[in-house]
Amino acid sequence: MGSNTKQPLAYKVFFTKRxxxxxxxxxxxTQKEIGKIIDNLVANPRLGYPLKDPVLKDLYSIHCAEMRIVYxxxxNPAEIELWAIEHRKHVYEELMRYKSATRQVQVC
Structure with a gap:
């Protein structure tokens, strides 16, 4: 008998240059803690919550202590693009600057 289970997508992770x-x-x-969160996102990128601002509507955020990871x-293709890793107090200000950065560096 064959198994009809779906294989989970293997997401590739990219950072914007910034x-x-x-x-x-x-x-x-801190890098280690963020790395753990990124590993969780690779398994399920829907762990974060969608941002509500119309300018940022295609982005998600997930918490890591005092930091926020925005992605x-x-x-299809199975990709995660990290846009910002900042302290919660500054992340959205910085994100408006990051929004224009689109160059990628593959890390995983």
Whole structure:
């Protein structure tokens, strides 16, 4: 008998250039915690919540302690693009600047 179960999508993760730069400036312990969240997103990118601002409507956010990870994803192709990793107090201000950055660096 054959199995009719769907294989989960293997999402590839990309950073925008600004997001990659910000990530590299974080402390190693913070990078590790964010890495765990990213691993969870690879398994299920719908873990975050959609942003409500009309300008940011295609983006999602997930919390990691005092930080926010803002990203968008597509199922076809299965990709997650990280747009911002910032402190919760500054993330949305910074995100408006990041919104125009579209260059990607593959990390996973």
């Amino acid at each position: 997001c990659e730069h910000r990530f590299r400036k974080l402390q190693a312990s 968008k994803f597509t199922d």
